[in-house]
Amino acid sequence: MDTEERPTNFIIEAVAEDLKIGRFNYVRTRLPPEPNGYLHIGHVKAFLIDYYTAEAFGGELYLRFDDTNPAKEETEFVEAIEDDARWLGIRWVKVTFASDYFDRLYEWAIRLVKKGLAYVDDQTAEEMSASRGTLPRGTKWSETESALKPGIESPYRNRSVEENLDLLERMKNGEFPEGSRVLRAKIDMAHPNLVMRDPVMYRIMRVPHHRTGDKWCIYPMYDWSHGQNDSMEGITHSLCSNEYIIHRPLYEWFLEQLGEFKTRQIEFSRLNLTYAMMSKRKVRKLVEAGVVRGWDDPRLTTLRGLRRRGVTPEAIKDFIALVGETKNDSWVGMGQFEACIRDDLNKHSPRRMAVLKPLKLVIDNYPPPPKYYRLYPGNEVRLRYAYLITCTSIVRDPGTGAVTEVHCTYDPATRGGDAPDGRKVKSTIHWVSAEHAIKAEVRLYEQLFTVENPDVGDDLDSIINPNSLEVLTNCFVEPSLVEAKPGDKFQFERTGYFCVDLDSAPGKLVFNRTVTLRDTWAKIEQKQG
RNA sequence: UGGGGCGUGGUGCAAUGGCAGCACAUCAGCCUUUGGAGCUGAGUAUCUUGGUUCGAAUCCAGGCGCCCCAGCCA
Numbered sequence: 192m193d194t195e196e197r198p199t200n201f202i203i204e205a206v207a208e209d210l211k212i213g214r215f216n217y218v219r220t221r222l223p224p225e226p227n228g229y230l231h232i233g234h235v236k237a238f239l240i241d242y243y244t245a246e247a248f249g250g251e252l253y254l255r256f257d258d259t260n261p262a263k264e265e266t267e268f269v270e271a272i273e274d275d276a277r278w279l280g281i282r283w284v285k286v287t288f289a290s291d292y293f294d295r296l297y298e299w300a301i302r303l304v305k306k307g308l309a310y311v312d313d314q315t316a317e318e319m320s321a322s323r324g325t326l327p328r329g330t331k332w333s334e335t336e337s338a339l340k341p342g343i344e345s346p347y348r349n350r351s352v353e354e355n356l357d358l359l360e361r362m363k364n365g366e367f368p369e370g371s372r373v374l375r376a377k378i379d380m381a382h383p384n385l386v387m388r389d390p391v392m393y394r395i396m397r398v399p400h401h402r403t404g405d406k407w408c409i410y411p412m413y414d415w416s417h418g419q420n421d422s423m424e425g426i427t428h429s430l431c432s433n434e435y436i437i438h439r440p441l442y443e444w445f446l447e448q449l450g451e452f453k454t455r456q457i458e459f460s461r462l463n464l465t466y467a468m469m470s471k472r473k474v475r476k477l478v479e480a481g482v483v484r485g486w487d488d489p490r491l492t493t494l495r496g497l498r499r500r501g502v503t504p505e506a507i508k509d510f511i512a513l514v515g516e517t518k519n520d521s522w523v524g525m526g527q528f529e530a531c532i533r534d535d536l537n538k539h540s541p542r543r544m545a546v547l548k549p550l551k552l553v554i555d556n557y558p559p560p561p562k563y564y565r566l567y568p569g570n571e572v573r574l575r576y577a578y579l580i581t582c583t584s585i586v587r588d589p590g591t592g593a594v595t596e597v598h599c600t601y602d603p604a605t606r607g608g609d610a611p612d613g614r615k616v617k618s619t620i621h622w623v624s625a626e627h628a629i630k631a632e633v634r635l636y637e638q639l640f641t642v643e644n645p646d647v648g649d650d651l652d653s654i655i656n657p658n659s660l661e662v663l664t665n666c667f668v669e670p671s672l673v674e675a676k677p678g679d680k681f682q683f684e685r686t687g688y689f690c691v692d693l694d695s696a697p698g699k700l701v702f703n704r705t706v707t708l709r710d711t712w713a714k715i716e717q718k719q720g
Numbered sequence: 721u722g723g724g725g726c727g728u729g730g731u732g733c734a735a736u737g738g739c740a741g742c743a744c745a746u747c748a749g750c751c752u753u754u755g756g757a758g759c760u761g762a763g764u765a766u767c768u769u770g771g772u773u774c775g776a777a778u779c780c781a782g783g784c785g786c787c788c789c790a791g792c793c794a
Binding site: 198200204223225227257259260262263315316319320323324339340342369370372373382383384385386388391393394395396410412413414416417433434435436437438439440458460465513514515516517518519520521522523524526527530531533537538542544564565573574575576577607608609616617618619620621682684685686687708709710711712713714715 | 721722723724725726727730731732733734736742743744745752753754755756757786787788789790791792793794
């Protein structure tokens with residue numbers, strides 16, 4: 192990756208300005224994944240922005256797992272995320288965890304309590320929600336008749352510092368049941384930004400943590416952890432998606448009150464890709480329901496799925512570069528991604544010949560429509576790298592009418608494919624020798640979903656494309672592919688880009704179609720109806 | 721509209737007060753031992769109204785549209 196080739200963007204410009212005015216004299220960013228699932232294409236944009244921004248200034252990148260909710264997180268995902276990110280080509284200087292800072296964070300919380308800026312609230316979750324000054328959950332903003340109402344201050348809001356300190360200590364020691372109390376920042380229950388209406392800092396959870404075990408009974412919320420960890424690590428720029436814009440005032444309020452190092456948060460728009468499911472929850476449902484074969488199913492846009500499908504890190508990075516970095520809400524078409532995949536594969540894939548559907552190839556378009564140049568009775572074509580042949584007749588199955596044989600004559604003078612008399616043929620077709628070719632299984636993929644945005648709605652069954660996978664077991668590939676190993680990539684001439692699947696084994700070749708070639712013929716066909 | 725964010729060809733991104741450009745997609749042509757790849761050309765855009773200015777996508781004011789927020793999720 193050549194840094195100079197990447198265009199500048201508003202984040203790079205903002206960071207450059209910070210350096211220029213002396214707000215910081217170095218650059219350090221962080222990747223902030225929550226280890227609760229596998230990485231997908233949507234995460235890649237954020238990862239690459241963090242990586243490139245640091246790289247552009249000779250800065251450092253930390254990989255920090257945001258493990259503040261033990262109910263959802265597992266070590267398995269930590270390893271998978273590191274593996275996927277490394278595969279992409281991202282490099283970091285150290286790996287840290289939000290849980291590394293639980294002790295220090297607790298000290299900071301005590302500081303706020305002592306300053307009278309945080310208190311223990313005994314209200315139930317329902318009471319807190321009701322007193323926030325808004326309509327019940329589930330109500331649409333459009334159904335809101337009047338302006339947002341101020342919240343109601345908790346009856347526990349003015350407890351003494353001593354009592355708060357005592358209660359917090361006992362929360363930490365596990366003296367209270369789960370959900371019975373929280374620590375809240377004392378800010379402003381009438382604030383127009385709901386995030387500032389006394390946000391929760393700690394909640395009681397009797398759940399073992401994948402790294403700290405049973406040590407803690409209270410766990411910090413995102414707002415009371417992320418910015419503090421950024422500050423503790425000397426992160427200069429905390430880059431995140433637009434949904435955190437409204438959290439920035441709180442992010443800054445905490446660091447201001449604490450008097451600690453002030454990281455700057457900058458937001459950008461997340462990636463929306465058509466036909467891609469970004470919701471981890473929903474992808475999990477597909478996996479569990481057996482709609483796909485696993486988290487690495489080649490039809491998924493998880494990094495593992497893309498990798499298995501044969502998509503390269505370079506193609507993914509090219510795509511992200513092309514998408515750019517802005518705050519605009521936008522949708523990028525899957526076709527754009529596929530163009531990047533083809534572009535990279537075209538440059539790097541060795542060409543091979545493979546016949547996927549030996550007979551159908553010929554019969555589909557007979558009698559020939561206009562502009563059809565391939566093999567049909569009376570027409571001469573070139574067998575790629577071999578001879579010019581002329582079709583003389585076809586043999587059909589008397590019962591079905593399907594073509595079972597195509598008879599041709601070859602011109603012995605055209606060895607290699609050139610005619611001594613200089614005559615041209617309009618078409619060259621690929622072939623394999625029936626005597627030498629080896630058999631293979633080929634898996635063809637189409638979009639998994641029938642709708643552009645599979646993340647909306649909950650009726651998954653209605654949006655699944657029933658034809659997203661077609662398995663061909665009667666394919667023949669040229670003998671040189673006998674040595675091909677899982678992950679190897681090829682272009683099957685005139686057909687598409689393919690890679691050897693994980694299921695492949697000696698004597699049992701399995702290929703995935705990564706993406707088809709651009710197909711001008713398909714367009715002509717479409718237009719002709 | 722309680723607060724916040726965003727509006728440039730079909731899609732995504734540039735232009736940072738000075739000829740609206742790039743990529744993908746589309747269309748036309750050239751070339752081709754992949755109907756692939758490559759090459760050439762074309763069409764299509766500044767949400768709107770007003771203001772400032774010699775000059776506005778850019779600055780200002782109003783309007784319109786879309787998105788985000790009322791978890792003890794991140």
